[in-house]
Amino acid sequence: MRQQRADTISGWLFIMPSVAGFGLLTLVPILFSLAISFTDWNFLNGLTGFRMVGLSNFVRMWSDEWFLASIRNNFVYTGVTVPATMALAIVMATGLNRGLFLQKTIRLMVFMPYITSVVAVSIVWSILYHPTLGPINELLRFAGVSDPPGWLSTTAWALPGVMLMGIWSHVGYNVVIYLAGLQNIPKDLYEAATIDGAGPFASFRYITLPMLSPTTFFVLIINIIQSFQVFGAIYVMTQGGPGHATSVLTFYIYQSGFQFYDMGYASAMAWIMFLLIFAVTAVQWTWQKRWVNY
Numbered sequence: 001m002r003q004q005r006a007d008t009i010s011g012w013l014f015i016m017p018s019v020a021g022f023g024l025l026t027l028v029p030i031l032f033s034l035a036i037s038f039t040d041w042n043f044l045n046g047l048t049g050f051r052m053v054g055l056s057n058f059v060r061m062w063s064d065e066w067f068l069a070s071i072r073n074n075f076v077y078t079g080v081t082v083p084a085t086m087a088l089a090i091v092m093a094t095g096l097n098r099g100l101f102l103q104k105t106i107r108l109m110v111f112m113p114y115i116t117s118v119v120a121v122s123i124v125w126s127i128l129y130h131p132t133l134g135p136i137n138e139l140l141r142f143a144g145v146s147d148p149p150g151w152l153s154t155t156a157w158a159l160p161g162v163m164l165m166g167i168w169s170h171v172g173y174n175v176v177i178y179l180a181g182l183q184n185i186p187k188d189l190y191e192a193a194t195i196d197g198a199g200p201f202a203s204f205r206y207i208t209l210p211m212l213s214p215t216t217f218f219v220l221i222i223n224i225i226q227s228f229q230v231f232g233a234i235y236v237m238t239q240g241g242p243g244h245a246t247s248v249l250t251f252y253i254y255q256s257g258f259q260f261y262d263m264g265y266a267s268a269m270a271w272i273m274f275l276l277i278f279a280v281t282a283v284q285w286t287w288q289k290r291w292v293n294y
Helices: 001-037 045-047 056-063 067-098 101-113 120-126 135-142 158-182 187-195 200-211 213-228 232-237 249-261 263-291
Strands: none
Touching: 001 158, 001 263, 056 067, 056 263, 067 101, 067 158, 067 213, 067 249, 101 263, 120 232, 135 232, 158 213, 158 232, 187 200, 200 213, 213 263, 232 249
16 A cells, blocks of 8 residues: 555656646646636736636637638638648558668658748748749749739738748658558558559558548547648748738737737737637537548
8 A cells, every 4th residue: 555655646747747838838828818817918017917808809710701711711721631642642652661662761851841841841932933033923923824923922822821831841641650550551452452443543442541540530629720720831921911811820829919909809819710610520429420430
């Protein structure tokens, strides 16, 4: 009994730094943000600037054109980048899994954009998108396009330009995850399918995709969460513009809190974003029983 108590105390002592760090740096700020979401607080006035406004912040945002545009852009960004990234990743992973020439080098090259600084990647893509001197528009002119798009300067092309960069920078992570899933599929399944006369496409449809469904489920959740949290590319490349063409929730939350000093309103929007992500994830967990094969 005494030894068991000593082991319990030792265990708590080992995890205490992590528990304390989580409590002070994560749990307390979360609860504080919930509290100030019911206030009209300008943090420049310090802790004496609190003024309770109840649910006014949560009501106000649904008549805020900028907030509604940010939500709409977020859903468009997610709806385009997540399927495109996953589809491209599974095709690339399948090719790499077949033992292509320089496989390890190609895998490293594909993964590099994901671990590269978002700021550096965004600056490079901003240069590529330059309307007159950028290599992308120069290539389009060479191909015969007389009036190439103003990628980051027009409302029609700014968000697609950011989405294209997002797909390029995140596909490498998805490829690595899918490669791990592909390598866990038993080879004898493909051998049996070949003996039965199944071709590559039939094997991919009836073996690869079902066996990869747990991996796909994991990748889907991670990608949706990441797409709702996109910030660095928007901040560096467009600042939410032109107009509110590329404004997303995270960027508008940042603007409201640290540029307009309306921290209560920013916290309310942050909680709405949390509820949206939680709802989407809950729906995925419910539906995964229908298509995920463990």
